[in-house]
Amino acid sequence: MKENQAIRQAKYVEAIAEALVQAMECDERVFVMGIGVDDPTGVFGSTRPAFKRFGKKRVFTIPLSENAITGVGIGAALSGLRPIMVHARNDFLLLTMDQLVNHAAKWSYMAGGRMKVPFTIRAIIGRGWGQGPQHSQSLQALFVHTPGLKVVMPATPYDAKGLLLASIRDDCPVIFIEHRRLYDTVGPVPEETYTVPLGKGAVRREGRDVTVVASSLMVLEALQASQLLQSDGIAAEVIDLRTLSPLDDELVFDSVRKTGRLVVADTGWETCGVAAEVSARVASNVFGSLKAPIRRVCLPDSPTPTCASLEREFYPGAEDIAAAVRTVVGRVKEPVRPRGSAQTQESWDKGFTGPF
Numbered sequence: 001m002k003e004n005q006a007i008r009q010a011k012y013v014e015a016i017a018e019a020l021v022q023a024m025e026c027d028e029r030v031f032v033m034g035i036g037v038d039d040p041t042g043v044f045g046s047t048r049p050a051f052k053r054f055g056k057k058r059v060f061t062i063p064l065s066e067n068a069i070t071g072v073g074i075g076a077a078l079s080g081l082r083p084i085m086v087h088a089r090n091d092f093l094l095l096t097m098d099q100l101v102n103h104a105a106k107w108s109y110m111a112g113g114r115m116k117v118p119f120t121i122r123a124i125i126g127r128g129w130g131q132g133p134q135h136s137q138s139l140q141a142l143f144v145h146t147p148g149l150k151v152v153m154p155a156t157p158y159d160a161k162g163l164l165l166a167s168i169r170d171d172c173p174v175i176f177i178e179h180r181r182l183y184d185t186v187g188p189v190p191e192e193t194y195t196v197p198l199g200k201g202a203v204r205r206e207g208r209d210v211t212v213v214a215s216s217l218m219v220l221e222a223l224q225a226s227q228l229l230q231s232d233g234i235a236a237e238v239i240d241l242r243t244l245s246p247l248d249d250e251l252v253f254d255s256v257r258k259t260g261r262l263v264v265a266d267t268g269w270e271t272c273g274v275a276a277e278v279s280a281r282v283a284s285n286v287f288g289s290l291k292a293p294i295r296r297v298c299l300p301d302s303p304t305p306t307c308a309s310l311e312r313e314f315y316p317g318a319e320d321i322a323a324a325v326r327t328v329v330g331r332v333k334e335p336v337r338p339r340g341s342a343q344t345q346e347s348w349d350k351g352f353t354g355p356f
Contacts, residue, residue, distance in 0.1 A: 001210075009182055011157060012156070012184070012185050015157040015160040016122075016178065017050065018189070019164040021049050027168075028191060031057075031059070032050055032051075032083075033062045034061070034085055036061060037061060037086050038061050039267045039284065043086050043088055066087075066093075067096050070100060071103070072106055073121075074119060079123060082122070082169075084121075086122070086123075089123070089124055089135050090123035090137065091134055093139065095122075100143070100149065101149075108148065118169075118170060121174070122163070125140075126181045126267075130311075133303035133306070141273045148173070149173055149245065150170065150173070150174045150245055150246070151174075152167055152174060152175070153179075153216040153242070154178070154216070155220065156219075157189045159202075159240075161198050165193060165195045170198060181217050187203075199243050199248060200251075200302045201240055201241045201251045201252070202220055204223060205225045206237055207238070207259065209330055211236075211263075212236050212239070212263045213252055213262065213264045214263075214265040214321075215240065217267055218297075221235075221295070221317045221321055222238045222318070223238055241278075243286055260290060261290070262282055263297060264295075265316070270299065271303060273298055292327075293328070295327060297321050
């Protein structure tokens with residue numbers, strides 16, 4: 001990115017909206033479908049610019065039959081088009097699992113690579129306004145578990161645009177997961193078209209004492225945790241995975257070889273989650289470099305509560321990550337779990353205006 005291009009600042013949601021428009025301008029095979037993509041709000045504003053620019057022929061709403069319409073998208077991709085399907089909540093993807101797992105993920109393999117499924121599925125996660133157990137789940141681990149699907153979780157506006165453009169151009173089905181709490185965050189986003197390669201993570205902050213691996217919203221929480229830890233004289237290295245499948249193993253391994261300690265923060269549940277997979281890979285490949293047991297900071301194994309007071313107890317944040325780090329560096333024997341990370345989450349709550 002050139003120096004003069006870094007001046008322009010844009011919101012995460014604006015970066016996504018711009019990526020859709022530019023993808024459609026560059027390739028007439030690209031189209032967008034989903035519930036509400038052509039209505040006045042345009043899925044939190046993310047599809048409205050594309051609808052204004054291209055109209056109902058290329059940005060259109062769909063019947064409330066997620067599994068069937070996903071099949072239509074797969075058929076369109078197999079026919080040479082590049083569909084983008086949008087889900088306002090990633091929970092609705094559960095209704096599409098047959099199409100995604102048994103068809104989208106398998107076609108290229110079954111055809112010996114002769115057939116491609118360039119299908120991008122945008123899905124939004126994240127709590128807000130009491131969405132509760134059925135509308136706020138982080139289900140990325142389900143899709144990471146399926147060979148043939150790529151899974152992307154950008155944390156910054158720059159990556160949101162670059163990774164979405166890369167996903168649309170990819171010949172594989174991509175699950176592109178966006179955290180609602182990131183939509184109003186602001187960062188540098190070049191105006192021109194660019195891509196961020198899938199499967200490559202990034203070091204967001206260098207450190208010598210402990211590696212903190214995170215994705216999506218937890219990257220911001222990890223960065224805040226690293227600031228809290230400075231007063232303890234602890235230098236945490238923060239790695240943003242960006243793509244969960246494929247994982248950038250070597251970036252993580254190299255960092256752990258340097259620091260000797262690992263904390264993994266994920267927006268999903270602890271059991272059989274992405275944090276568990278990252279931990280297992282590190283234990284299998286660079287176990288000799290570890291100076292302490294690996295710690296995970298994830299959701300507790302419980303359905304998501306709805307009321308605000310329970311949400312504050314349920315969701316981990318910067319304070320939880322900092323507590324886990326203090327444990328692995330030997331400052332405390334067991335992490336104090338200030339569930340709710342009051343300082344961080346209060347700032348999110350004040351800045352988050354909904355509607356979902």
